[in-house]
Amino acid sequence: QQQVKQSPQSLIVQKGGISIINCAYENTAFDYFPWYQQFPGKGPALLIAIRPDVSEKKEGRFTISFNKSAKQFSLHIMDSQPGDSATYFCAASRDGAGSYQLTFGKGTKLSVIP
Amino acid sequence: GAVVSQHPSRVICKSGTSVKIECRSLDFQATTMFWYRQFPKQSLMLMATSNEGSKATYEQGVEKDKFLINHASLTLSTLTVTSAHPEDSSFYICSASGGGTGYTFGSGTRLTVV
Numbered sequence: 001q002q003q004v005k006q007s008p009q010s011l012i013v014q015k016g017g018i019s020i021i022n023c024a025y026e027n028t029a030f031d032y033f034p035w036y037q038q039f040p041g042k043g044p045a046l047l048i049a050i051r052p053d054v055s056e057k058k059e060g061r062f063t064i065s066f067n068k069s070a071k072q073f074s075l076h077i078m079d080s081q082p083g084d085s086a087t088y089f090c091a092a093s094r095d096g097a098g099s100y101q102l103t104f105g106k107g108t109k110l111s112v113i114p
Numbered sequence: 115g116a117v118v119s120q121h122p123s124r125v126i127c128k129s130g131t132s133v134k135i136e137c138r139s140l141d142f143q144a145t146t147m148f149w150y151r152q153f154p155k156q157s158l159m160l161m162a163t164s165n166e167g168s169k170a171t172y173e174q175g176v177e178k179d180k181f182l183i184n185h186a187s188l189t190l191s192t193l194t195v196t197s198a199h200p201e202d203s204s205f206y207i208c209s210a211s212g213g214g215t216g217y218t219f220g221s222g223t224r225l226t227v228v
């Protein structure tokens with residue numbers, strides 16, 4: 001029940017295109033769903049996060065879509081740029097305050113080609 | 115925003131020696147610290163969770179006598195890899211939380227044991 005399943009494992013998108021990464025979870029106690037961006041040799045950085053009381057959250061070119069009934073959430077990167085090339089991790093936790101551990105997906109390596 | 119400083123960023127040590135990794139919260143009090151290990155092209159694997167002033171809780175399969183975690187203050191946690199061996203070579207990442215700041219990750223430490 002602690003798993004977060006992420007797909008695809010890798011993704012190649014042309015510059016200007018839309019990158020879509022999907023995640024599914026099982027534990028209904030999860031209440032906080034962040035996405036992290038990680039560059040090689042660096043720690044993960046919070047990109048955007050959502051709670052189950054909303055179905056969508058947008059910050060700039062990044063959008064999270066959340067489907068509570070299906071227990072799925074996804075990250076959409078609009079107008080993808082070469083600088084977006086990184087590994088993206090979805091995660092889930094029982095709250096966003098940091099009291100509980102984050103459960104991570106396996107990651108998606110995004111390559112944006114010119 | 116919340117900042118976590120992790121040092122060193124890279125360390126090479128000889129087999130059999132011990133290495134200490136520091137994680138400091140610079141502008142908030144870290145009541146909870148999470149330590150992760152990340153192998154190449156893999157996700158973050160939680161090693162242990164520590165609350166300030168308490169003993170760390172280790173995940174199944176993580177040797178607590180090998181990976182010593184100290185969280186004696188609200189701004190500093192350390193991970194000591196004792197009697198390091200080549201198989202301990204990995205990327206170690208800390209994440210601190212406290213006062214509603216959520217999860218703030220350090221920049222990671224690349225450990226190479228030769």
